[in-house]
Amino acid sequence: MNKRLALLVAAVMVLTLFITGCGKTSKSSGDKATAPIKIGHIVHMTGSAVEAGGEEKNGAILAVEEINAAGGINGRKLILVQEDGQSSNVGVVQAFHKLLEDKDIAVIIGPSPSTQIAAMLPTINDAKIPVATGGTNYGLTHSGCQWLFRFRPHDGMSAQAMASFMVNDLKQKKVAIVHSTDAFGNGGRDLAVAALKKLGVTPVLDLGYNNDEKDFTAVINALKKSGATGMITYMTFSPDVGILAKQIKQQGLKINWIGSASVTATPARQLAGEALYGTYAVADYHPDANDKAKKFADAYKAKFGKDPDFYSSWTYDAVYVFAEAMKKAPDLKPESIRQALLNIRGFQGAEGIYNFDQNGDGLDQYNVVQNVNDVIKLVKTIKAQR
Amino acid sequence: MSTLSLIGQILFAGLAIGGVYTLVALGIVLIYRATNVVNFAQGDFTMLGAYVLFALSNGEKINFFVAFLLALVVMAVLGLLFELGVYYPLRNRSFLPVVIATIGASIMFQNGALAIFGPMPQKVRPVIYASGNGGITLGGVFFDYQYIVILVVTLALVLLQYLFFEYTVLGKKMQATSQDKDMARMLGIPVSIMIALTYIYSTVIGGLSGMLVAPIFFVTHKMGVMLGLKAFAATICGGFGDVRGAILGGLALGVIESFGAAFISTVYKDAFSLLLLLLFLLIRPQGIFGEKVAEKA
Incomplete structure (x- = not known):
């Protein structure tokens, strides 16, 4: 291809781009009242x-x-x-x-x-x-x-809902907190400690674990030693919930368990089966x-x-x-x-x-749900402070 | 709960998880011995094995144990394909391109599994199907049947492998290949076939470990990543390229992690294995049974 022809082709291409580009903008600005x-x-x-x-x-x-x-x-x-x-x-x-x-x-x-x-x-x-x-x-x-x-x-509300349900409804005062060590888990732990404190309860155990943990024997031993009768969990991944639930059952620990949404998430329930029966969780959505x-x-x-x-x-x-x-x-x-x-x-x-408040938070209530033979039943809705 | 049963529970959990590390580590060691390649996809063989078993046994259309054997066959085929696709074309290059190819294969396996099976964790039934807890409590210690199966299979495999390498002609040929390829070739040993067999065997035991841990760990496309890393740590502590090292390293790592988590910190559980690795690299880089690097070269 000679140089002049190449230049011509290039010029035409630039022009076409320009024209089609212009066409698009004029179209979208044209019929604003009916445009999607x-x-x-x-x-x-x-x-x-x-x-x-x-x-x-x-x-x-x-x-x-x-x-x-x-x-x-x-x-x-x-x-x-x-x-x-x-x-x-x-x-x-x-x-x-x-x-x-x-x-x-x-x-x-x-x-x-x-x-x-x-x-x-x-x-x-x-x-x-x-x-x-x-x-x-x-x-x-x-x-x-x-x-x-x-x-x-937000998580502050789930912490309030979990703490309130554990202390006021389940009447448990010896409460342990188990959480994953990421931003979600650590943040949740802080909020849960604060929410429990407002209800006059100091956790008997505060234990972190790493995401993707495969063996919770150490966590379960610590729970047994602490004498906790209630457990609040902030666990990020539901497979971890499945493993913890199975091992709690296997190692014969009886404890009242309320956790963040992962406890009732489908993967956790599929993996743990009856090991999760009777546990509670907070859920923002329930039909x-x-x-x-x-x-x-x-x-x-x-x-x-x-x-x-x-x-x-x-x-x-x-x-x-x-x-x-x-x-x-x-x-x-x-x-x-x-x-x-x-x-x-x-x-x-x-x-x-x-x-919506000035911060941009739209909701201020949390549902407490229970796993009743693999059916998630609504227990109550708890209104939280913003 | 008495302190003794508490310690028993921690010890059992550590040994069981250590058994899994051992199985993965064995695969790494065998391939390294035969071809001087560090196979970064070994952890993903566990994931592939678990998914193959899941795909075959899901819906219970075929008997679980038939599915288990079929899955091992599928893994053998995969091992051959892996050897032909990843190692064979690069066999005359330095070890680095092959190692990088195994990393590439690892990424491909994980994303392939994600694309085929989705992100939802899957469940596979345990080998011994028992109602209730799936285990037995003796003296306050809970023994998960699946963990017992893992320990028994690990021990049996280690024994079989020892007998195979020491007492069969094929095993000796494979050993000879791993020690000196050129010499083996001159003696009339089909080196390529021996190497292919090593890859097949390593893939099968990698897959087997995945099938065994699937009921406990659940099957996800990332399940091999952590296992692969821990198995590497185990092989380095035990002595890279040494089968005894892989066994001892794997079991020790599991037990140290378990006790560290129980008595020191659950948060730093994963750090204990890395700390151990660091200590070995600093103090005894050749590992427990390892030969000096100079001898190998």
């Missing part, structure tokens, strides 16, 4: 969190379909724009940047793991766009970020907790052929609450949506009733 509203969603499609990611995706898809079927937002349809968070801190920040590139995206639903949200926080502050999260670490919404909205109760939760469970089962869990319920709620805010807001500027979110009062979601 985009919701960005960071979903883990690869890596270790794909299962939770799939649930989160399903919950959001279901809500978007329902809202669109009911007429959308003031006549405008919702569409989800999904980006892979790759189950990692780096991945979610990259996905977030990618979503920010699309200026039509009004709000973004972030991932659940607290560390990933922590990694995103500086970018969220700069981007000034409402971001939803299912991360339960207390500090996330108490770090001064005005743009983060939490759709699950019997309210009518909306029941309706959500039915619709989810009809569409996806399985029962929903808290991963799907919080993204379902996030889409609904965002939609409600966008309906109420005078326009779709980030600041207008933010104000509308903060003004939401008494909005019934599948997880509970949303009242």
